[in-house]
Amino acid sequence: MNLNQLYYFSRLAQIEHYTKAAEQLNLSQPSLSHAIRSLEKELGTRLFEKQGRGVTLTKYGKLFCGYVDEALETLEQGVKKVKSLTGETEGVIEVAYIYTLGSEFVPRLVSDFIRTYEELNVKFHFTVGNTSEIVEGLKNEKFDLGFCSMTENEPEICFTAVGTENLVVVVPKGHPLAGKDSVDLEQTAAYPQIFYTKNSGLRPVVDRMFEQAKLRPIIAYEIEEDGCMAGLVAQNFGIAVMPKIPILNQLDLEIIPLRNQRQKRYIYMAQPVEKYSPPLVHKFAEYVKKRSA
Template structure:
């Protein structure tokens, strides 16, 4: 079914005159007649009937008109929406990022971007998750850009380093370890540890640190995100090895430098290779790279 033919049909339905409709549509009358005949042949019914010099809709033409108008309106809405999302001065950017970035890095980056583009109409959606889910979200186009750990052997994704996070030891306020500015990891093994779940990219990193000293931590609780971890530590459920992130200052905890083995985690901006990015997404991606400057 031809889109132009549907538009011609609507015009004729309202003007009820072939010559007037053809003139409004800037086509010849024979072209309009052919379009209507094609529709009637495809539908197997008459859409118009003569009334003097005019034509009016048949019973079935009136029914068909309702659906055609709804369809054309919905199609136009889709066209307008797509143009709005992909033009250079507006657009929606879907972001997925790991939990450590939700309180500081991501809001600050977006705020700076919007401040530099006050004459534009950019919008964002925000979603925090673990690295595995973010990578899956990129592949199924839930996210335009992901901010997470690097995943080896992900050949379809580009990883661009944007941030580094130092791992520290977090203990309840006035804990017996609080008197130290820095300690070795081996000095924590006698305490209960709150750890990330195995779906977290950090879990394997921290487990490997303990393997380096040939020890195992005493695991008391497993959590999905950093805020839950800090909250449990603050309430005395255990200690934790976690990134030194800004929001820790809002919890009743002490932060101790991890002396040995020290570890700094790299955070990357992830995006699909050979994937078209709308102008808004491309602009934000370049802005992040320019403003992070991490080697």
Template sequence: MNLNQLHYFVKLAETEHYTRAAEELNITQPSLSHAISTLEGELGTKLFEKRGRNVVLTRYGSFFREYVEQTLKTLDTGVRKVRALTGQTEGVIELAYIYTLGSEFVPQLVSDFIHTYEELNVKFRFTVGNTSEVIQGLKDEKYDIGFCSMAEKESGIQFTPAGTENLVVVVPKGHPLAYSESVDLEQAAAYPQIFYTPNSGLRPVVDRMFERLKIKPDIAYEIEEDGSMAGLVARNFGIAVMPEIPVLKMLDVEVLRIRNQHEKRYVYMARNKEQYEPPLVRRFEEYVKRRGL
């Protein structure tokens, strides 16, 4: 049984005439007769019976027609939706990114892309998570593109540098370090720290900063989301080494540069190497690459 046979069956059921159905299908009458005969053979029943010069559906043919029309309608809807999702000039891009990129980086990037290509009818669907969640979503083909930290031992994921964020020390207002514009990491290590959770892409970066100085920090709390980390700092739960994100300007914290270290958080565009890339997704990816760091 194939798709053509089902289309032929529906057309013959509509016209109730072999010659007319063949003409509308743009095939020969013998081809139509053979297709219907083969379909009936596969089903093991007669679908049509003669009535004068015409044919009409049998009881079993009427029953079968209901399901065939429903199936073809569903298939047609699927074809139209896939074409809309993966077209050259219109479609949907599934985008995932880490929390810290949600206030400025991603909204600005997407807005610039849309305004640069006003002729495109493109929609974005956004998902936020930590680096491990973004990468797992890419591996599961839930997302087209992700923006996150680099993850080691992920050979199936392609990482392309897309931006940077400065790492700073954030302390609450009134903290002993709050009156300096910059601090050494050794000074910061004297106070309880709020660290990223081990599954955060930034945790290895901050760990290396302290390990380089042979310092074991006093980790008071662990959290994965940047905004929540800043909120804990503002309420005196500890101090933190974290990216200089826009929300810091709205909280009761002081942002201090780190002396003698110039660590940055690199933001990467990530994609599954094995996943099919629709034209619009490829266009967005190339746009991000052209922007560079």
């Protein structure tokens, strides 16, 4: 049994005439007759019986026809859905990004793309998570693109640098370091710090900074999300080395530049390697690359 046989059966059941059905299907009548006989042989029953110059469904043909029409309708809906999601000018792009990029970077990038290509009917679905969750989602085809940190030993994922964030020291108001124009990393090591969790893409960057300076930080708390980290600092739970993100300006804390440090937080666009990319996803990815070049 194949799909063509089911289409032929459904059309013959509607028209109830072999010659007319064959004409509509662009088939010869013998080819249509052979397809129906093969289907009947596979099912082990007669689906049609003669009625005058035409044919009509048998009792079992009527039963089978209900299932065939339902299956073909479901298939047609699936075809339309896939085309609507992956077309040249219409579709959905599943984007995942880390928390720090949710207030400005990703919204601005997407809105600029939509304004640049007003002729496209494109929708974006957004998911926020940490880098490890985003990478896993890309490998499982949950997301089309991710904006996150780069992780090592991920041959299934291609990382393209598309932006940077400066790293700063964040302290609560009234802290001994507050009010300074800049600080060395050594000056921060004497105070309890709030660090990123080990599954954060930024944790290796901060760890490397302290290792290169031969310093051992006092880690008081570990947390995953940048906004929560800034909130803890504002409530005097510790200080933090973190990206200079917009939410810092809204909290009761001080932002101090790091002296003698060239470390930045690089933002990467992550894409699955060797997996099909719908036209609109490819177009958006190329737009991001050109914009960041």
